[in-house]
Amino acid sequence: xxxxxxxxxxxxxxxxxxxxxxxxxxxxxxxxxxxxxxxxxxxxxxxxxxxxxxxxxxxxxxxxxxxxxxxxxxxxxxxxxxxxxxxxxxxxxxxxxxxxxxxxxxxxxxxxxxxxxxxxxxxxxxxxxxxxxxxxxxxxxxxxxxxxxxxxxxxxxxxxxxxxxxxxxxxxxxxxxxxxxxxxxxxxxxxxxxxxxxxxxxxxxxxxxxxxxxxxxxxxxxxxxxx
Numbered sequence: 001x002x003x004x005x006x007x008x009x010x011x012x013x014x015x016x017x018x019x020x021x022x023x024x025x026x027x028x029x030x031x032x033x034x035x036x037x038x039x040x041x042x043x044x045x046x047x048x049x050x051x052x053x054x055x056x057x058x059x060x061x062x063x064x065x066x067x068x069x070x071x072x073x074x075x076x077x078x079x080x081x082x083x084x085x086x087x088x089x090x091x092x093x094x095x096x097x098x099x100x101x102x103x104x105x106x107x108x109x110x111x112x113x114x115x116x117x118x119x120x121x122x123x124x125x126x127x128x129x130x131x132x133x134x135x136x137x138x139x140x141x142x143x144x145x146x147x148x149x150x151x152x153x154x155x156x157x158x159x160x161x162x163x164x165x166x167x168x169x170x171x172x173x174x175x176x177x178x179x180x181x182x183x184x185x186x187x188x189x190x191x192x193x194x195x196x197x198x199x200x201x202x203x204x205x206x207x208x209x210x211x212x213x214x215x216x217x218x219x220x221x222x223x224x225x226x227x
Contacts, residue, residue, distance in 0.1 A: 005065035006077035006177070006186050013173055014084040017091040028094055031225055035090055036083075038220035043082035046213055049135075050074055058132055058193045065186045085173070085210070086217040093162050093218060104157030113148045113156055117141045120208070132194045136205045140212040147219060159218055163211055170210060174202045 021028035051072050053059055061075050069076040096102060104112070120141035127133040147153045178201040179185035189203055197204040 002064055003067050005182070006075065007067060007080075009173060009176055009186075010077060010080045010084040013169075014087050017088045020095075021091060026095060026098070028091055030227075031094070031221070034221055034224035034226070035087060037224045038090075038217050039083050039086045041220055042086070042213065042216045043079075045216075046082055047072065047074070047079065050078065053132070056131075057190050059187055059189050062184055062186050062188060064184070065182075082213075086214060088169070089163070089166055089214045090217055090221050092166055093159065096162055096165070097158065102158045102161055103155075104161075106154070109154075109157035110148075112160070113144055117144050120144070127195060130193055130195060132189075132203070132205050136209050136212070140208050143212050143215055147215060151219065153219060153222075155218070155222075156215070159215060160211075163214060167207075170207070171199060171202065174206055174210075175200050178202050178206075 020026060021032070051074060054061075054073055061078065066075045066077060071079060120137045124134050124137035124141065127137070144156065148156055176182065177186045178189075178198075180201045185201065194203045194205060199207070
């Protein structure tokens with residue numbers, strides 16, 4: 001029974017959003033192709049990152065909660081994670097953007113982006129000896145710079161607000177993955193490679209990691225949408 005735990009987390013993360021995708025007032029199912037193209041493209045980068053960090057021991061997986069199938073050294077459930085989590089997030093963004101006006105004042109958004117980049121770069125330098133925060137903070141800073149100043153996207157503020165709205169769900173899912181309510185974590189972290197600050201059982205770096213992943217999923221989803 002326990003070997004289906006991670007699989008069940010993925011399933012329950014996505015099932016409600018999937019079912020509501022067919023609601024006549026939402027019709028997100030018309031964008032399934034755009035989503036899959038975007039998520040698979042972004043997943044390539046994050047899977048390479050995941051394989052690397054697993055190989056050097058930044059994190060590892062508890063076989064007790066896995067069905068046992070692996071690809072590239074990663075549990076099949078971990079690969080599914082890069083589809084299921086973005087699906088729920090992009091679906092939520094799509095719905096909120098459809099029914100509410102959440103756009104930010106351009107000047108305020110620019111200030112937010114600049115401050116975020118500056119803080120993330122400073123943190124990456126400060127934690128340069130710990131690979132998870134260093135890589136996460138640095139690549140997220142670069143992602144924000146590229147998205148805002150080079151690709152000229154105008155939704156960073158809106159996406160950040162929606163990510164904050166999604167945070168309770170993020171904490172619930174990642175909380176279980178990192179051991180909340182379980183005898184032991186599904187995903188274990190080497191304390192030598194992380195800051196050590198946790199939200200409940202979740203390393204603080206995970207929140208930034210997820211933020212970067214969703215930003216790129218959203219960017220490519222918007223690019224591949226036909227309407």
